[in-house]
Amino acid sequence: MLKQVTKQLATQSVRGFSTTKQNNFKVTVCGASGGIGQPLSLLLKNNPLVSNLALYDIVHTPGVAADLSHIDTQSTTEGHMGPEQLGKALKNADVVVIPAGVPRKPGMTRDDLFNVNAGIIRDIANEISKSCPKALVAIITNPVNTCVPIAAEILKKAGVYDPKRLFGVSTLDVVRARAFIGAALGVNPQQVDIPVIGGHSGVTILPIISQCQPAFKGDQATIEKLTVRIQEAGTEVVKAKAGAGSATLSMAYAGARFAGSLLKGLNGENGVVECSYVQSDITEASFFSTPLILGKNGLQENLGLPKLNDFEKKLLAAALPELKKNIQKGIEFANA
Ligand SMILES: NC(=O)C1=CN([C@@H]2O[C@H](COP(=O)(O)OP(=O)(O)OC[C@H]3O[C@@H](n4cnc5c(N)ncnc54)[C@H](O)[C@@H]3O)[C@@H](O)[C@H]2O)C=CC1
Ligand SMILES: O=C([O-])CC(=O)C(=O)O
Numbered sequence: 001m002l003k004q005v006t007k008q009l010a011t012q013s014v015r016g017f018s019t020t021k022q023n024n025f026k027v028t029v030c031g032a033s034g035g036i037g038q039p040l041s042l043l044l045k046n047n048p049l050v051s052n053l054a055l056y057d058i059v060h061t062p063g064v065a066a067d068l069s070h071i072d073t074q075s076t077t078e079g080h081m082g083p084e085q086l087g088k089a090l091k092n093a094d095v096v097v098i099p100a101g102v103p104r105k106p107g108m109t110r111d112d113l114f115n116v117n118a119g120i121i122r123d124i125a126n127e128i129s130k131s132c133p134k135a136l137v138a139i140i141t142n143p144v145n146t147c148v149p150i151a152a153e154i155l156k157k158a159g160v161y162d163p164k165r166l167f168g169v170s171t172l173d174v175v176r177a178r179a180f181i182g183a184a185l186g187v188n189p190q191q192v193d194i195p196v197i198g199g200h201s202g203v204t205i206l207p208i209i210s211q212c213q214p215a216f217k218g219d220q221a222t223i224e225k226l227t228v229r230i231q232e233a234g235t236e237v238v239k240a241k242a243g244a245g246s247a248t249l250s251m252a253y254a255g256a257r258f259a260g261s262l263l264k265g266l267n268g269e270n271g272v273v274e275c276s277y278v279q280s281d282i283t284e285a286s287f288f289s290t291p292l293i294l295g296k297n298g299l300q301e302n303l304g305l306p307k308l309n310d311f312e313k314k315l316l317a318a319a320l321p322e323l324k325k326n327i328q329k330g331i332e333f334a335n336a
Contacts, residue, residue: 024051025263028093028132030086030124031100032079033060035248036140036255040099041068043256049263050075056089057100058082086124090131094266097169097259098124099140103246104238110143110201111326117141118150118333125151129158136165136262136298138276140255144168144200145326146333148277148287153334164299167262168277170200170289172247172254176233177207180226181216195306196230196275197290199326204319205231210309220311227315265294273303283316285323 027044031037032055044050045068053068053075055061065079080089090096101117104110121141128137133155141147148168155161173196182189193213198206207230209216209223216223229236237247258274265272272294280288282304293301308316 023049023267025049025094025266026052026054026092027095027097027259027263028054028056028089028135030056030089030096030098031141033057033064034099035103035245036099036251038064039249039252040097040255040259042071043252044097044259045071045073045075045077047256047260047263048074049260049267053077054080054089054093056080056086083123086127087131090127090135093132093135095138095259095262096124096128096132096135097138097140097255099251099255100124101141103248104142104234105243105245106239108238110234111146113142114146114329114333117143117147118330121147121150122154122334125154126158129155129160133158133160134162134165136167136266138167138169138255138258138262140169140251142200143326144170144277145204145287145323146330149327149330150334152279152287153331157334162298163279164297166278167258167298168200168287168289169255169258170196170205170275170277171258172251173200173205173207173230173233174275175250175254175257177230180229180233181209181212184218184226185214185216187214195291197305198288198316198319199277199285199323200289201326202231202322203315204323204326206312206315206319207231208306208308208312210312211306223311261294262298265298265300266296268296278302283320285320285327287327288323 027050029041032041055065061079061081065077069077101120139147177194177196178189178192182192196207198204261272261274273291275289275291277289282288291303292299
């Protein structure tokens with residue numbers, strides 16, 4: 001009887017649409033002991049859709065996991081440390097979020113992180129192909145523009161690549177655009193809706209201010225200044241931290257929002273939309289971020305390019321050669 005009632009509750013109509021709800025997903029964070037990994041894991045521990053939170057890093061995960069496990073939310077927490085425990089951390093994960101790798105110091109570009117981080121992504125993607133080939137994978141590690149194509153190639157080689165399940169996390173660009181525009185317009189940033197498309201570095205970050213809701217009112221000079229601020233916001237934080245790393249807290253917030261949206265999609269919620277860097281045929285760059293509808297199998301529908309004005313078309317033209325170069329570098333690395 002109890003079983004029957006539970007099943008009935010799980011399948012009954014929720015807010016007007018009928019769908020089977022799961023509410024018990026395993027999420028693995030790779031790089032869980034880091035500046036992003038710890039607050040991200042904290043936020044995920046607080047997500048009611050997560051039933052099992054697996055923390056993986058090459059250092060400190062027993063401590064981080066012990067600490068988080070004392071929080072009175074429903075999910076269980078496990079710590080896994082070192083490459084020999086990566087498989088167990090990933091086993092049957094529904095969502096894998098990856099902030100593993102080194103961050104920038106002042107004077108560096110995101111591309112300067114390639115030499116260290118490319119190998120980290122290759123190795124984690126390789127283990128994903130064995131331990132959780134159906135997981136939705138969200139890559140935070142920089143350079144995102146290159147790390148996502150690396151993971152795609154590794155998963156392809158293993159014969160398990162599904163372009164609907166691999167995402168580069170560019171949510172922080174959207175979060176920043178909302179924060180800056182909210183402040184400029186004097187409105188709650190949570191009410192600001194703006195697509196930020198392209199990639200996740202400098203000129204490849206394309207805030208489409210012409211499509212902002214509520215409408216952004218400002219002359220062209222103000223719009224150009226705001227565009228550059230959004231494109232360079234990561235560097236703003238790197239400079240302010242003066243050698244102590246890059247954005248961690250705002251990234252944890254953004255990463256938790258994106259992972260939360262993946263989980264909502266998996267859970268059958270309708271109308272979950274996020275911008276994310278995915279395999280794409282929307283432009284001549286084979287990976288590109290546009291607004292996406294997320295669903296039970298990850299990317300459900302790519303909503304394509306928003307309407308661009310002439311200024312935004314020029315931004316796009318400037319972004320594409322850089323993006324294509326970044327993507328090619330990843331493909332070559334993975335196939336070397
Ligand atoms: N996508 C985005 O919008 C953003 C991306 N990032 C990127 O996120 C990455 C992490 O940044 P932070 O957390 O600040 O760095 P961090 O140095 O504080 O933490 C990185 C963690 O990764 C771990 N790690 C290193 N090698 C590993 C491996 N092979 N397997 C698993 N874990 C490993 C380290 O032990 C450390 O705990 C950087 O590449 C950074 O550039 C940062 C901010 C925004
Ligand atoms: O700027 C960095 O190196 C970290 C990052 O990607 C961001 O904050 O957007």
